[in-house]
Amino acid sequence: MSTDPLAATVASLMPGARADLAELVAFRSVADFAHFPREESEAAARWITEALRAEGFQDVAVLDTPDGTQSVYGHLPGPEGAPTVLLYAHYDVQPPLDASAWLTPPFELTERDGRWYGRGAADCKGGLVMHLVALRALRANGGVPVGVKIIVEGSEEQGTGGLERYAEQHPELLRADSIVIGDAGNFRTGLPTATTILRGMTLVRVDMETLEGNLHSGQFGGAAPDALAALIRVLDSLRAPDGSTTVDGLPGTGGWEGIDYPEESFRADAHVLDGVELIGSGTVADRLWARPAVTVLGIDCPSVAEATPSVQARARALVSLRVPPGTDAAEATRLLAAHIEARTPWGARVRVEQAGEGQPFRADTSSPAYGAMATAMATAYPGQQMQFAGQGGSIPLCNTLAALYPQAEILLIGLSEPEARIHAANESVAPQELERLALAEALFLTEYAQHG
Template sequence: MSRDLRSAVSATIPGARADLELLVRIPSIWADPAHAEDTRRSAEAVAELARGAGAADVSVVSAEGGAPAVVAHWPAPDGAPTVLLYAHHDVQPTGGDELWTSPPFEPTERNGRLYGRGAADDKAGVMTHIAALRAFEGRPPVGVTLFVEGEEESGSPTLTALLHQHREALASDVIVIADSSNPSVDVPALTTHLRGLVDVVVEVSMLERPAHSGVFGGPLGDALTALCRLLATLHDESGEVAIEGLVRGEAPADVPDMQEEQLRSDAAVLDGVKLLGDGTIQGRLVHKPAVAVLGIDAPRVAEASNVLIPRARAFVSLRLAPGDDTAKAQLALTRHLEANAPWGAHVKVTPGGGVAEPFSIATVGHPFDVARSAFAAAYDHDVVEHGIGGSIPFIAEFARAFPGAAVLVTGVGDPASRWHGIDESLHLGMFERAVLAEALLLQGLAEG
């Protein structure tokens, strides 16, 4: 049976590759209103793929004000469990088309990798599900609900409403989320820890209006300098986050640490630039908080004039260690910014739109045992259970909505995939292994 399934998966890959390229060509950037219609086209394309894979019924749904999502069903054989397969079809903005080696929405193969925005995150996840279902010729051995969301890259703001509105249609025994990554192209992983996320906009005011920097400079400060001094208090001299009241942990002793050389290569760190903080790299990436300034509102250099800036704003993003609480962490960040204003500057802190609870899961039980066996067989390598520093807001939502379901977090990316970055790509050999792993997982769940 396993050999037959391997052959069936292999036969699906050329078509899955072609359909993945079709999806990548659609610029489904839901975060950009100019691409709202593209996101709708993307949802319809996914729905058509589900129909072609034998779904008994397919719907394109959305909550009020939300992006289109696809829900499709393959009925369960008698006595078989139902598995929900999740992915998302929306993508990040390109970050500048001119910076890409090849056009971001024209899928291009180079050295065994397929380049394009969404090629890995997460249209590869969509096609992993579709290809695995095709391997069973549209008749999987378990019940399947395919749920492909359209606004994950915007923080899934209407997911709670969608889960409430379609709770019965989405109910399942096992949830497989294909939106994470592997430590390498030939080492499969189950993601067991994710950092959470909160963000704020901080505005610093020093003057009611601009003032001449020559006439008044000296006794009067400017808001941009005050903002820079305030933001500098977010870290201590070693680069550790200096915000009090946040949860700080360490990586488990049995989790292999990442080598510094690999981290520097994966992130393209410049020569001579030091890493922040202390402890293991895995601990710093997953089990400690991280804070970053992602944007500043101030005059552009080309537009600057000789005036003291009266006010300036910054967007501050805080990643939370597993075990922390978003409400407490956002309050801690706000209090830190308010307490460290230099020179009596006025500080206003406004909560941002990004909120994601940290996530931890114990991989105990039959579905996880089946997953470990299936993934090891597909990759010819034991599964690694690891955490990643990113945040996936919807996972906590699924866990709350369906507390009895086992949640398996997998993925079709590797460190070279550059999710959210320039020249995002998918390793095509890993893609085939991921499809086989999922097909073996569905088969194993049916047999169990």
């Protein structure tokens, strides 16, 4: 198979890809059913089952996972003796957050300045469309040369572990020779990149209590212990003066040896305001991919608009801790809880409750699959060679798959480059990246069939 017809086919499939992505983005498939309708996620799962059947997949099934969400599975048999490749994406998305910050409706795919905007456009409904376009292109050019399994998760963003537990209970279901996780991204637009490490994650709720009820700050303030102030002190103890994460007993001096991330590039990618300093020590890559990072995700306390002159009796926070490969997430959870309990002032009552956890991951870049992907990337991105980068986010399923199938080669690619602004307002995908990565995946499957 020559590359030019395959590239031309992928290009011809892009209008259909846009239509598919528009339909997927329209589902408000946030797997937080206390705030978003379960029916939206279930409808998205039905859409995916129909799409897989239309592509010739067999054994297509909606899997009810132990966390109460649904994942979608399908199997496309390959030629006799061909290797099997598992393709992964997830259809659940982050909530839109501040709707007023979106320039266009979050659940309506909108084209602006050459990009397609909408929640999930890059993370990770676009990843599913990438898989579909690659398979369609191969079918139009002689057929898919490998066996393909596909799994599309319904609760990746929640970190509740439903698919991981389902896979452990059904260990043969996702077995494959190679696994392509379509939930990462290029280091920047136009630079083909394989993500080789993922930081793990632990998520804890911190409840602070000091009084039976709120008190008038004029009558009791100055002596009555303030739960919100106690919580603020604890949260502040999680950072050194330079902003580095400091959790008692948790190492924080790791170094990154892959692609460099210049500070000026990071400032631009992160939209850091002029005059505001970056936090932490070491290189930017060290801080993002090789060291732990704590983030206070939210605090329950009166808003400014609803505040009264009161000493707060209770306060609560949600805290995320990202940990690099080499650190066990369960141990990090234990150390974080111990740190919070030890640093709580004034004898305040504190309760630390785990809300989510995922282990870090490191890929084996010496595997044949990486060689096949490097060849495919160099063809899909003329004049560029595949780079290795880390990703600060977590994909807990990676470690589950690595443990279940230690012989499988796991690659992480995807559409979440810095301009995509995943998890933020105005998330978007570059259609050129979707086209090039779909071509790269099709080329990879062809190359891997010969050497897998």
